[in-house]
Amino acid sequence: MAINNLAAAKKAKNDEFYTLYSDIQKEIQAYLDYNPNVFKGKTVLLPCDDPEWSNFTKFFAQNFERFGIKKLISTSYAPNSKPYQIGYQVSIFEESAPQYDSNKTESQGKIYTLERDITEDGRIDVDDLEWNYLKGDGDFRSEEVIKLRDEADIIITNPPFSLFRDFLQWIIEADKQFAIIGNINAIAYQEVFALIAQNKIWLGTGMGRWISGFIVPDTYELYGTEARIDDDGNRIVATNNCLWLTNIEHGKRYQPLKLMTLADNNKFNKKLKKRTAYEKYDNYDAIEVPFTDAIPSDFDGTMGVPITFLDKYNPNQFDIIGIMATTKISEYNFGYPFVNGKKKYARILIKKK
Structure with a gap:
């Protein structure tokens, strides 16, 4: 049921789904394990983030x-510009700040930056975040946020489900490193799969239940056994249809898949x-291979395997x-597979090197 709700959210453009801290930590740690200096000396941009x-x-x-x-830069989208209105709650953090402006808080986005020790406590951390209002509403396609994109080295976020294609293209055209969360179905998007086939982007370290859930608004109805409220009162839905998409290297990407011969599989x-x-x-x-762990080691032709x-x-x-x-035929898409006249599930076509 949670999967259906996420699909409905995309249709209704209700994109207020916040990623769990543990899921962010798990993914980013994989990049650090492969390259401990992946973020060293880099400017990191977190757009569409609602930092508070x-x-x-x-x-x-x-x-x-x-x-x-x-340098860390984070931007948010103005509440009044969101197509799905759920009511805006001003945080104590914002309301107590000297730059707080009730006339701007719902119509303009915000920018948070971190690059210096403003508290003078000898370290740079969350207490040193500085913020102000953007001139516009914080739309990632605005000239204001595009300039921030161009300044950044790495872009990381959970973008709006309804704008995933546009957001990925926005990153690719600027030739930036990135890690973003999307729906598994995005793999089959023509423009996304072309980049995967060209080895320009790839999956992060996990998909499906590897992403343990999303924090949703109070107005979101919780369904099923995998929806819950945590100890902090956060309403969380768990799904099985999301993934990390990235062009940052990680070790799992180079783990060889163990294979048996065709005869041994049978x-x-x-x-x-x-x-x-x-x-x-x-x-x-090509031949039909219904499971990834059924790929034969001794077949050198083309194989159709699950997404x-x-x-x-x-x-x-x-x-x-x-x-x-x-059904759309393109450079990389060859139509749904059929075996003996029966339509099969979507398949990726591969060959062993």
Whole structure:
């Protein structure tokens, strides 16, 4: 049910879903494990972030010195510009600040920056965040925020579900490093898959239940056994349909997938019982592999594998040929796969190196 609610949120443009601190920490740590200096001397931008409520700003501010960040910038979108109105609550932090302006708080976005020790306590952390109002509403496509994008080295956030395509293109055209959260279905978007096939972007360290949940507004109805309220009163929904998309290297990306021969899979792989496997597609010269752990080690031709294969994809082990996911034929998309006249689930086409 939580998945259905997220889909409805996209349709209604209710994009107020905040990422859990633990999920941010888990993902970012994977990049640091691979390259401890990934953030050193870098300007990090967190757009679309609503810093007073979001965990992205808190996480990077608390780890500013440990990561060696040069400058942290975080921006928010004006409440009055959001298509889904849920009522705006001014935080104590904002209302008590000398620059607080009741005429601006709902119509203009905010910018938070961190780069110096304003408290003079000998360290730079969350207590040293400085903020002010943006001139505009904080839309990432505005000239004001585009300048911040161009200043940044790395962009990290959970962008609005309804604007994912536009947001990713906004990053790519500026040639920035990034890590963003999106829906698993985004893999099949023509412009997204082309970048994946060209090895310009890839999945982060996990997808589905690897992302443990999102904090949602009080107006969001909680359904199902995986929706909960935590000890701090946050309303959390867990989904199985989101992922991290990035172009920052991490170690999981190079872990080889262990494979059995085709004969051993047929003999020992219990998942293949009563399943169509290794038959040729009617409409493409490739064989059907219904599970990632059923990829045969001794087949050198093209194979159609589940979309979730990308979570195990090692660019040193496989080449991505294309995708069979929609009726639209393009450079990388070859239409839905069929075996003996029966339509199969969407498949990614791969070959062993």
